[in-house]
Amino acid sequence: MIKKTHLASVLLLSTISIACNNTTQSESKPLDVSPTNKEIKEQLSQDDLALIKQSNLILEKLSTEDTDKVKNELKAFIPQALKIKNKKAKNTVLMNIFVQSKMYPEALELTDSMLADHPDNAGTQKFKCLLLKNINRTDQEIKNCYAITASLVKTQLNQIDEMDSLHPYILWAYYSAMYHAGGDEYKNKLQTIVRTQTDENKKNQFESMYEAEMSEQQLP
Incomplete structure (x- = not known):
């Protein structure tokens, strides 16, 4: 089980990676x-x-x-x-x-x-969604927040080559946001990313990220 104190950084790993040119610490x-x-x-x-x-x-x-x-x-x-x-x-x-x-x-x-x-910062937007969960906002408000996150990530996804090493992380961030926005079918897409990893370290990384995505996502 992933420690709660590390949950936020795990959940933000993908979007921090893809937005490295404009993300905050x-x-x-x-x-x-x-x-x-x-x-x-x-x-x-x-x-x-x-x-x-x-x-x-x-x-x-x-x-x-x-x-x-x-x-x-x-x-x-x-x-x-x-x-x-x-x-x-x-x-x-x-x-x-x-x-x-x-x-x-x-x-x-x-x-x-x-x-x-910085309205285009997907990492900060996704962190907002996590905060909304932790203060028990309505499901619809949380889903709307993730829908905005998905839109921001989709813009970045369209701008990167599929052969780029960051592509799987951006794709993960997009699928994750869509899943939390209410798209249950994206759970299988996340599982596919985990399953298709050939590098053992990356597979372990995505497995940890998947576990975090499916958890209750409570901050420390």
């Missing part, structure tokens, strides 16, 4: 500000870097310390996170805090803001 991981990540570091001021590192240190405690205590520490850090000037970095830090602290309505509001800036 994954909503479920600390922002990488290590010395080797020059692209990120060059965009950030020293003050921003210091705040992001503080946030990452708190997030790392989730695996070793009392969860409730760490959640309270994350919530207390929100005023500091709001001081981050780089909008992309600030959104990532805030999303980490909101998701790990189960502040899903706040996460949804932030997601809508991110989509207002």
Whole structure:
């Protein structure tokens, strides 16, 4: 069984891969500000870097310390996170805090803001659908959300060659969105992608993704 703490990143794997040219940092991981990540570091001021590192240190405690205590520490850090000037970095830090602290309505509001800036980001759109599930919105609202995701992914699918190594991931993202939008027949299409993989590592990867797609899809 896939751990719930990794569910969001598993579900977003395909759309993050296909939208690598315009996607934000994954909503479920600390922002990488290590010395080797020059692209990120060059965009950030020293003050921003210091705040992001503080946030990452708190997030790392989730695996070793009392969860409730760490959640309270994350919530207390929100005023500091709001001081981050780089909008992309600030959104990532805030999303980490909101998701790990189960502040899903706040996460949804932030997601809508991110989509207002980048309405073609399929990864962010799909994450919105996951949030809607976790705050128990109506089935129709959730299906409509996934229908929008499918439309965004379809645009990218039409622009990539079938021989491109990313094609199966884009196709997966499209089938997944269509399945969650109410197209039950796309479940078989997802199974076909898993079954037809000849590379063992990729097959294991798609099997994990399939398990996540068929799960209750609860955030941490």
